[in-house]
Amino acid sequence: xxGITQSPRHKVTETGTPVTLRCHQTENHRYMxxxxxDPGHGLRLxxxxxxxxxxxxGEVSDGYSVSRSKTEDFxxxxxxxxxxxxxxxxxxxxxLAGGPYExxxxxxTRLTVL
Amino acid sequence: xxxxxxxxxxLSVQEGDSAVIKCTYSDSASNYFPxxxxxxxxxxxxxxxxxxxxxxxxxxxxxxxxxxxAKHFSLHITETQPEDSAVYFCAAISSGGYNKLIFGxxxxxxxxx
Numbered sequence: 001x002x003g004i005t006q007s008p009r010h011k012v013t014e015t016g017t018p019v020t021l022r023c024h025q026t027e028n029h030r031y032m033x034x035x036x037x038d039p040g041h042g043l044r045l046x047x048x049x050x051x052x053x054x055x056x057x058g059e060v061s062d063g064y065s066v067s068r069s070k071t072e073d074f075x076x077x078x079x080x081x082x083x084x085x086x087x088x089x090x091x092x093x094x095x096l097a098g099g100p101y102e103x104x105x106x107x108x109t110r111l112t113v114l
Numbered sequence: 115x116x117x118x119x120x121x122x123x124x125l126s127v128q129e130g131d132s133a134v135i136k137c138t139y140s141d142s143a144s145n146y147f148p149x150x151x152x153x154x155x156x157x158x159x160x161x162x163x164x165x166x167x168x169x170x171x172x173x174x175x176x177x178x179x180x181x182x183x184a185k186h187f188s189l190h191i192t193e194t195q196p197e198d199s200a201v202y203f204c205a206a207i208s209s210g211g212y213n214k215l216i217f218g219x220x221x222x223x224x225x226x227x
Contacts, residue, residue: 031212031213033214040123040219041219042120042203042217042218042219042220043158043203043215043217044217045214045215048212048214050212056212058214059115090157090158094213101146101148101163101207101213101215102148102160102163103148103160103213103215104160105157105158105159106157107156107157108157
């Protein structure tokens with residue numbers, strides 16, 4: 001597996017609390033992504049980053065924010081968690097614009113919002 | 115917006131049979147199409163990919179075909195084995211850049227001994 005870790009791996013929290021998930025890579029890849037995975041929806045892009053301090057929204061960004069202060073770390077924050085944000089969250093990395101395009105995934109974080 | 119449709123959502127085969135999963139995409143400028151396999155509780159893993167300059171690619175028991183005119187691509191698994199049981203996702207790269215992928219909803223493949 002590519003050098004990608006996610007923390008925490010499991011989290012249970014209550015509605016209205018802030019939550020931050022961390023993605024850490026040791027590959028020095030430029031692009032990083034946050035996805036959520038829900039039954040019947042595949043993998044949906046929340047936010048992505050194309051460099052330090054450079055981020056943009058994906059298709060399901062409402063209720064989420066991100067930050068990337070170092071190449072190796074990409075943080076996903078739920079400012080005020082809701083039950084609809086219960087999901088499995090995957091981080092992914094990709095190396096270069098224009099190819100190779102491969103994305104490699106982290107092990108995932110299972111988040112439950114009660 | 116960009117979209118990838120994947121069929122079937124579930125597929126059940128006997129060991130040794132072939133399995134075919136089909137995807138269609140909407141962005142005619144897309145030029146990279148990966149397939150991922152996800153075992154229960156694990157991360158998605160890239161198993162094969164194809165670029166738009168080729169029509170078919172094989173790797174042992176798996177193959178992918180691409181029809182750019184019709185905007186569809188397929189995954190073929192021959193001589194299926196129980197360890198092929200997993201969820202398979204197709205994807206197409208977004209023409210919007212940044213190596214963004216648009217994923218299909220997934221196919222749950224069950225291979226019965």
